[in-house]
Every structure is written in structure tokens, then in C-alpha cells.
Amino acid sequence: MGEICDRCNECNCICEKGGAGRVYLPISEGTPGPRTGMSLVAAKVGDCGRIVKIHGVQEMRKALHDLGFVLGAHVSITNENAGNLILEVKGSRIAMDRAMASKICFVPISNENGPAAPDTRPAGGRIKENK
């Protein structure tokens, strides 16, 4: 199942571990376990991770893609206000409601699984350490 390649998007796989010699796992719908990712609504403020799946109708997905919510993109939850999430993706801040956020699935990056600082890329990949 494991497959090694250079960049996430080029083979449309997800990156499970960052750093050199990353392992990419192909994703497909219905793959059990955490690799299908969790919905953004289930995340807490301060969490971050990589997007693995975007559900929803074509037009909405297109809008999300244009905003930077593409597979493999780094996303973090910077704030929450009465049901709306404020996310950081591709260097910009986007607020959305829970219905929308529930369509986006991501795999959290935490310090426990994988080497320290799994994502060192600066591009939108600033990892929040608070909380």
C-alpha cells in the first residue's frame, strides 16, 4: 500500500509523514481508519493537518478549490465563533460555517505520530503551538 514519491499532489496521495523519505498512502473512498481523515468540524482550535477529501456538490467544491482547499493542502483552525470556524489555508484566513466545514476532511498532524515538525514548509504551513 505504501508508495514513495516526491510530492503529494503529483500522485494525488496523501502525506502521512512529513520530512525526508515521506510515505504517501493512496486514498480512496471508504478506506477505513483515520486515513480517510476526519471532518474539520470535529477539530479543535489550534489543530492543523492536511486535506484528504472534499465532499459536496460540484459548484461548492470548485469554490473551495479556488480558495485553496485542495487535496494535500495544509489547513489549520485558528479560531471559532458561535458555530463558524476560522481556518487558515494557503496563507489566507477563511471563515465558514459548520455545514461547510463538515464537507472537508483532513488528517491531523500532531507531534506524536511522525518525526518532529512534520511540515516545515512555510507556505501556509505555519503550525500553531498554542493550546
Added chain:
Amino acid sequence: MAQPHPIHGRPAGVSKRTSETMSTVIALTGNPDSGKTTTFNRLVGRSQRAENWPGVNVERKEGGLKDKKDVIIVDLPGVHSFSPYSQEEIICRDFLLNDRPDAVINIVNASNLERSLYLTLQILETGIPVVIALNMMDVVRREGIKIDVGKISKALGCPIVETVALKGDGIKELTETIVSAAGEKAGSIPGYSEDLEGYISAVEEAIRGKVPEETERWYALKLLERDERLRKDIDEDVSERVDAIVSSMEEKIDNDADGIIAGERYSFIERVVDSAVDKSGTDKRGTRSDRIDRIVTSRRWGLPIFALVMFAIYFVAIETVGGWGTEILDDYIRNTVRPAAESWLIGAGVDGWLVGLIVKGIISGVGTVVAFLPQMIVLFFILFLLEECGYMSRVAVVMDHLFRRFGLSGKSFISILVGMGCGVPGIMSSRSIEGETERKITAMTVTFIPCSAKLLVIALIAGALFGQSALIAISVYLIGILCILMSGIIMKKWKSLAGTPSPFIIELPSYHMPYLPSVLRLMSERLWSFIKNAGTFVLLACVLVWFLSSFDWHLNTVDAGDSMLAGIGNAMRWVFVPLGFGDEWEFSMATITGLLSKENIVGSLGVLFSSGGPGGEGIWEILGSMLTPAGGYAFLLFNMICAPCIAAVGAMKGELGSWKETAKAVTYQCILAYALTLIFYQFAMIILGYGVGWGIIPAVIALAGLIYVLASKDPFSPFRRAERDA
């Protein structure tokens, strides 16, 4: 100068560039918050023209370069992408594709590089020479970010000029670069992954000869994205071949087509940004904007801060600074200009009727309206300031939770705030709301919030009957918001508006210092339209009211009470008797003239009540003696909620799309206004101890009806739930 374009095989229905074929045309593009307007103002200066794009209500600005007038800059609407879903995006892509400008300036927000470059890639694909203006470099430097501009320029194959449009830095260099770029061929277009490039060339091959050569890549990529709009330009057999390619790509890469392409674009950008941007010097606590947002959009402080801002707007614009200015100006017009003009005219031997027209008709009527200029200046200044600095989108986030319950979007509140200045831009700003239901309800209800013209009426009634109590204005604003929320509940039950609540999504731009000249320019545009309105509609209405109120049907000079106007007003006033202001004909007339523009209500009352003796009774005293407080408040209430001025109705038609829906909306507004005023007045009479009149019967019926439409079960909620769960 002119560059003949090697255009061949234009798709059907495409027009050639019509204007300025002899001069160089440069398009200005960028994201909405990239500083595009500021850059445009810097490049062009004062010599700009504004009109609408044909067929749509989106402003088109153009003008000659400051020191090279034959180079025309066309300011395209701010967009994030060239998807075919919004008017703005379609305008941009059609202009680039069909009008083929000689070059494109792409304003890139350096503090939001990745998002901005997403548009840049799509612009580059059009095959037109591009110059990037890397704007807001000062913000980037302050945040401690280092950008290797040379590397980005090399990767994208186009020149980059660093600018700080706010201060005017780099504008001269940008001018020079764009002028020289306009004569050259476009640079190479960045390539994507091998896989995708394979599909791109397959599509290019399929469409070869059907589209202009330099736009082949654009067409190929957009067709791969399954762009519906471009598909119409392509023959049936070709599009079938393209479909097959797209399907095989989707299958092979296991993602939807536009997801693949968006992903490729963003990963290209990520590579560029990775290699060229050094963020090691940034503050670990996040950007300044993030730190402000942690408080401003927080659960605890979001609403209190917002309430404070609203109060500050009201307090500064209406109670203090603006109010003082209005008081001084009003006093000056009434006690200095008017007597001076009157004595001068009489001294010059002017006929009596002409003195009447000028003094009573024009100075009293228009003067009363013009006196509100200071309040308007301050109100618009604050509103534009909020818009420029980036707070408006936070308002949407803070209010969304509340508004969602009423079938509206958080963005509706942006429209409400804009509508406090003027209903027309308020209605037009509803366009940014994604959901059709929310957008239409917002456009139909935003005029319930008093605009700056209605402010005149509020001030008049509060001054004449309530000792200038601030409570009157505050209560009217609250009732306005209440009406909007109530209408949200009611309208959701209309069949044409029964959509699923659409998702809410909004970008939060970094906070930035407003650029004062931009704010001043916006403000002067608004004020100019106010003054134009006062000089045309209001003037005309005042003259008409003066004429109709000074003569009878046989054109004999008479007292207002026997005039033509009194005749018309008397015939109509019965409608308003149950509302408490139908005993005198003047108020029904004022209400009617208010439909032209709301300033007219005050203007025509100014004309009608200007007959007090020399230096004698002001309009306040006369009003105070004619209306009971309850009747006065009812008059105010009805005029706040009923049909807006014709300019706003026109704007509503633009957003709703048809006269039928517009008529429905205006009828609804009038019925709601009548019902609420009726209920208010009749119950106020009972509470104030005037006893029960016959009007209580329709009032109770209206109240019951209102409660019924509010409380009745939403007939479409099961559909909504089903759709949401699907």
C-alpha cells in the same frame, strides 16, 4: 502604437475591441483586497471615467496613464479566480479573452502570496503579456518576511515590480515596465506535472484550429476543468473528444477534474513560494491581523465589540460631530440665507410669485435637505473607513450565527451597514451572498434600515415632537433590524424563496490602514450623487409642491389649504386616518413625494410649512401643533418601512432580476409598513388613554395576521431538511 492582434477563428458571438483601437489598452486585475483601486488611482489620477459594464450592474472604470494618456488602463473587477460562476469573474475572463488587451497588470498582495498567485497563473494562461505589481511590500517587511522577487519572476516568466500603492512607491517603475511589456510577446507559461501536461496537450490537439493559437492553453485548461461556459464555444464533436479526455484523467488520478487542476496550480505555487519566501523572521504568535482577530471574532468579545462599533457610528455621525454640523448649517440657511435672499429679491423688484418660488419653494425645500450634508459626510466617512480597513467581513462572521436563524446570511449585515449610508449600494452589496434565497431576501429587506436620507425625517419628527430625543432614532434603527429579521422568517415561507440555507464562507483579509484618498474619493462620489439628487429630484419636487400648493385648479393664487395639492392630498389622506396622520393632507402628500426620494418628505414639508410669519414659527413648531406624538411617530414609522425611493427600487430590480419580483417586494414592504403602523398607532392610542376607536378592529386583524405568518409552520421545512441531509 497599436498592436494588431493575430486573431483568427474567433469563436462565435465574440466581439472585437470596440473602444480606443488606436491606443494601447492595459487591463488591471487582482484579488479584491490586493489594493487594486488604490493602484488604479495612483496610475491614472483624476482622469478616470466610470460606467457600468454592458448589461450588468458592475462598475467599469478606465482612464489614461498619468504621463502617457494614450495608454488606457481598464480596471477589471476584483476576483479570486476565473470560474464561470459570478458576474465579476465572467467580466474579467471575457475581457481578457475577447478584447485581448495589450498587456495585463496583475496586482498581487504580497502578504497573501499563495492565494494571489492562483489568479496570476490563470491570467498567464490567457497568453497576454503580464506584469506583476507585488503590492503591500511594506506589510510583508514589517511582518519580517523576506521575498526573493527574482526567483518568483523567473518561475512565472513575467516581470515583477515591487509596489506600496498606499505610499505611491514603485508606481513609476510599474508604469515604465507595463508600457514596454505591452509591445512584446507574452513570456513562457509555467508548466505543471508531466501527467497533467499530457492531458493538456491532448486537449490542445483536439481544439487546434478552433480557437486562437495563443489562447489554446487557456481553453485546454478550462475545458479540463469542465468549464460550462467555454464548452458552448466549442463544436459538439470536439467537446465529446474533450469529455473523453477529462473522464480518463479523472479516472486515472482519482479526483474530480477541477480539483486536480486547482491542486496542480496550488502545488506549483507552493513550490515557487517555498523557494522564494523566507518566513523565519516572523512573529511566532501569528500576524498582527491574527492577534486582532483572536479578540474581534472571539465568542466572548465579538458581539460586544460589534455593538460598540455600531453605537460609535451612530454617536459620532448623528448625535455629535455630524449632528452639530447639521444644526449649524440648518440655522444658517433658515436665519441668514433665507431672509437675505428674500429682502434682496424684493429690493430688486422681483415679482411676488417669483420671490415665493425661490424663497418658499427652493430655499425652504432644498435648504432643509442640504442642511443634512454634515451628518451624511460623517456617516459615509465612517462606513467607508470600516469597509477599507477590513472590519466588514468580521461583522459577517460575528452576525452569521444570529442571522442564520432568520433565513439570512452573516453577509446580510454588511449590506445593512452599507445601507445605513444609502440603500442603493446596500442592495447592490447583497450580490456577494452565495445563497440565492439569502441574497434575494437581503435585497428585498435591506431598505428597512434607515438610510441617510431617511435620517432627515427622523430628525424632523424627533425635533418637532420628542424634544430631539435620541431614543427616537435608536428605536427606528432597532425596528428596522427587527423588520428585516421578521421578513426573513416570513419570506422563507414564500414558494419562490424556499431554498435550502446555503453555506456561509467568507475570506477575512488582513486588517490594513485605510488609504485616506480612496475613502475620500468614495465619499465624494456619494456626496456628489446626494447633491445631484438635491439639485434635480428634490428641487423639482419642491418646485412642483410649491406650484401645486400655491394655486388652485384655475391658477388663482390661493392659500395652501385651497390649493390643487390640498385637493389631491385630501382625496388620499383617508388612507392614513387609521394610522394617525391622515387628518391633515400635507402628510399624505409628503409621503407620496418621498417615493421619488426620501429627502423629499422633509423638502415638501419644508415648502408647505414655510409660510410662518417673518422669523416666526419654524417647521418644528408647526408640526408639533398638527400631529400628536403618536401620530408623528406613526408617520415616521410608515415612511421608514414603506416602499423605498425609486433609485432603490431600480437597484432592487437589478438584483432580483425581474419587475415581477420587484413589484412583489415593494408591495410586501408597503403592506408591512401599513400593518405595523396601524398596530402601533391604535394600541398607542389605547395605552395613552385616548380610548378605543373603530381602527382597533383592523389593527387587531393585522396583528393576528402578522402573528400567524410569523408563527405558522414553514411549509417547506421538510424539503429543506431532506435536502440538507442528502
